[in-house]
Amino acid sequence: MTRPIQFNNHPFRFLLYLEWILLAFAALTAALPSHSYRLQARFPELTICSLMLFGLMGLRLPTRNHITKIVYTAAEIFLILIIDFFGGRTARIFPFFYVILVTRSCLIFQLPGRLVVTALSFVLFLITFRRRFARIALSPASQERFLFFTLSFVLVFGLALLFVLLLMNAVISERESREKLAIANEKLRQYALQIENQATLEERNRIAREIHDSLGHSLTALNLQLETGLKLWQSNPTKAQAFLAKAKELGSKALQDVRQSVSTMRSHPLQEQSLEQAIASLAENVQRSTGVAPICQIQLSQPLPVEMSTAIYRIVQESFTNICKYAQATEVKLEITTTKNSLQLTISDNGIGFDFTQNTTGFGLQSMRDRTLALGGYFNINSAPGSGCQITATIPLSRSLLTPLGNS
Known part of the structure; x- marks a missing residue:
């Protein structure tokens, strides 16, 4: 159902009603005839038009330009004075027009402007009130009673204006608080959606890294075993059979990695092994695949957190996988040392190397970098064509104890 009247910007419809x-x-009072000349409206048409215009002005309250607000308020005061001078009986209820004036001022001005309009309304009320009763001739006894009535009425009206001012301030403050709360709730909802999306993205990246680091490594080693077995199948069937048996073992390991990935990889990749034992197993796989035995020097002065051990294991695993696939190295060296505040991981080889300024966007290298940065560490690749490759990761021990993997 459509409203008969469109309210552009008046925030409280019940006040407008x-x-x-x-x-x-007041308009009905001005239109009705009166037997008393003193109470008869001198210009009822002007009074009624002023009342109508005064009421219609409530449909559109100025909210931006300060000069417009002042002109708007001055026009309201001018209309009230017209009603007072020419309204006759309508002038009896003219003090309530100042209540409307104060109410509207609270909707368009800040607190200083509201106080000014309220004080101005009270002063104008005193002037017009004094003018209306200045010519009344009374006896001394009546004058005392009239003075008492006048002071009482003026005091009550002043308190009424003050009450309206305080009430409107409270109502507007409560409304502004609700609007700010609604805005804050909306921002909070948007932030929650952003955090949820970010958490989902991070979880996807984590699972992608786990699949790449575990399944990718197993399939790469499996491929190398199969290639070697095929090459030796004619010349040395016994040795080729050994490579095929190892390929079958790696295939089983790849299948296990797939199952672990599907179950969101809840099992620890080290599988209750120490970091030294897990790295030694990776080195044996490299030796079986390439014939090169990595030189491993691991010196840990203190136990490492699970998150840190997992990240180091994955970095070493990815480095060894890249060496087996691309490096063509004859010497591989791994060194892990710890100090009081940090851990230093260095993996180097004497292979063919690569231009790291053009080849650092692969998922494997990015995965190693992300794992290091997630622990608050520093990751660096130093390589050049024909000069081998060196990977360095420095991870602070203090932060690794507090920051879970995947949060940076």
Whole structure:
């Protein structure tokens, strides 16, 4: 159902309805004839038009330009003065027009402007009130009672203006608080969605790294074993059979890695081995695949957190996989040392090398870099065509104890 009247910017419709009810009553009072000349409206048409214009001004309140707000308020005061001077009986209820004026000022001005309009309304009320009763001739006894009535009415009206001001301030403050809370809740909802999306992306990247580091390594070693077995099948069937048996073992390991990946890889990649034992197993695989025995020097002065051990294992695993696939190295050296504050990992080979400025976007190298950065460490690749390759990772021990893998 469509509303009959469109409210552009008045925040409280019930206040606007109350204003119109009061103004309609005032217009009816001005239109009805009166037997008393003093109470008869001198220009009822002007009074009614002023009341209508005053009511319609409530549909559109200025909210931006300060000069417009001042002109708007001055026009309201001018209309109230017209009603007071020419309204006759309508002037009896004219003090309530100042209540409407204060109410609207609270909707368009900040606190200093509201105070100014309230004070100005009270001063204008005193001036017009004094003008209306200045010519009334009373006896001394009546003058005392009239003075008491006048002071009481002025005091009550002043307190009424103050009450309206405080009430509107409270209502507007409560409304602004609700709007700010709604905005904060919306921002919080958007942040929660962003965090959820970021967490989902990080989890996908983590699973992708696990699949690449575990399954990729097993399949690479399996491929090397099969290639060697095929080459030796005619010349040395016995040795070829040994390579095929190793390939079958690697195939079983790859299948196990797939199952672990499907189950979100909850099992620890070291499988309850120490880091030294797991790296020794990787070195044996390199030796069986390439005939090169890596030189491993591991000196750990303290036990490492699980997250850190896993990251180091994956970095070594990926490095050995790349060496087996691309390096054509005859010497591989791995060194892991710890100090009081950091761990230093260095993997070097004398292979063909590569231009690292053009070949560092692969997923394997990016995975090693991400794992190091996730622990607050520093990752570096130093290589050149024909000059081998050196990978260095420095990880602070203090942060690795506090930061889980995958959060950076």
